[in-house]
Amino acid sequence: MKTIDPSTLKSFTPTGTLRVGINLGNPVLAYEDVATKKLSGITIDIAHEIGQRINLPVQLIPFKTASATVDGIKGGDIDLVFVAIDPVRGADISYTPAYIQIEGAYMVKTSSPFKSNEEVDMAGSEIVVGKGSAYDLYLTREIQRATLLRAASSQTVVDDFMSGKGNVAAGVKQQLESDARRYEGLRMLPGRFMVIDQAIGIPKARPNFEITITYLSEVITQLKQSGFVANVMQRHNIQGAKVAD
Template sequence: MRTTFERITHGTLLAFALVSLVGTPARADGEAKLLAPSGTLRVGIYPGSPTSMVTDAAGKPHGLAYDLGGELAKRLGVAIDYVRFQRVADIVTAIHDGQVDFTVTNATPARANEVSFSRPVLAIELGFLVPANSPIGKVEDIDKPGVKIGVTKGSTSERTLPTKFRNATIVPAESVKVAIAMFGHGEIDLYATNKPTLFEMSDQMPGAKILDGNWGAEHMAIAVPKGREAALPLLNRFVADEQSSGALDAIQQQAGLRGATRATRE
């Protein structure tokens, strides 16, 4: 026969087990409804950057936003829909307007006014790409009249570089693909963005090189629509798990993401 203490202990453990079994799915279901209210996680991506989406030789897509979106959809138990845009600024606008649920992008103060961010996923250096036989060999050669610096329209580079280079001309490009063509037409002399994207561009431009040093860093984080801040603890745990398990390293390797460093907790 059980003692009173044993009966109480047994009942407490049973109750705890029932709460665990019932409460966890309910919480997970609530998080899924919050992050993917339509039942599908809509992930915003743009081609040409391993921080978003690139394709390998076999045509298989990889990328930070692409793969982390897939991992989160699995964790939430929801379907996934990849929504393509030309550039990241368009994705941020779509998230702000509630048309997209998730992406990974540079967590700038300006963007934080439009969307909500998780803890940092990783940091990446910002740099410059010059074509083959360029007379520009170092950063000190850039800020001169007549030098045309290409940037992605609506990007952090477009907002930041005019204050750093007052003599050179900033020339917006609609996309990375368009920027590569602009080099060929002599419309730009160099291109400024994050180094992972610059490495992707240089692979398509024989003789091109990335200048030594950097002009800053981007702190990549998960972006979700405003009003979903209750899900940030889940997103922060998700990021920490991806970092500590090695999954993030594997994603970077598969995407060929170069120029990244480990993020520091902010």
């Protein structure tokens, strides 16, 4: 495994601390203990592993949504984020290969006539999505006839949906399934409408970002091949996701 040279490390972590943006909008990636505010999850474990490899302390900076996490790294106060790969975000962020893959899914009310994902994109259909999320960006590009209604965050999609907004809820499958337990009369449409590749991202504005992302890509590849990613997924009881190829 290659090491990162001092000049590249300085441009990667200019403060001498690895400042990591943690997206709490996706429970597959990270979660916060309500009482202690301690952060846990696969992204936290990977962040600490990277910190050990470059011999620097790690500062975890939590955000409530993916879009807020992305905005944070654009501001220059964060060195690394864990977000979904998306070409829109890619204008400012350079990505490693994906470390895990999760699924974007639709949920409807039991009385809905929709039986498949393909039926959702029709005139008059209104899909509730979390503003700025990976699936919002994807559906913005892909949906031709339906209308997107944006909730404040991924966590509020189902609440908005159940309050009468839209006729389809879209999101990370695990988030929808978890939120659906708070209500009755809901069902998931079978399968998925997209695969969401989760990766590490760093700002392209930094000097030597190409060298840094090459190093981090090698780290991610090694963590997948060694079983590290699979082990932390098991430890955090992550269901419905898989280690990326």
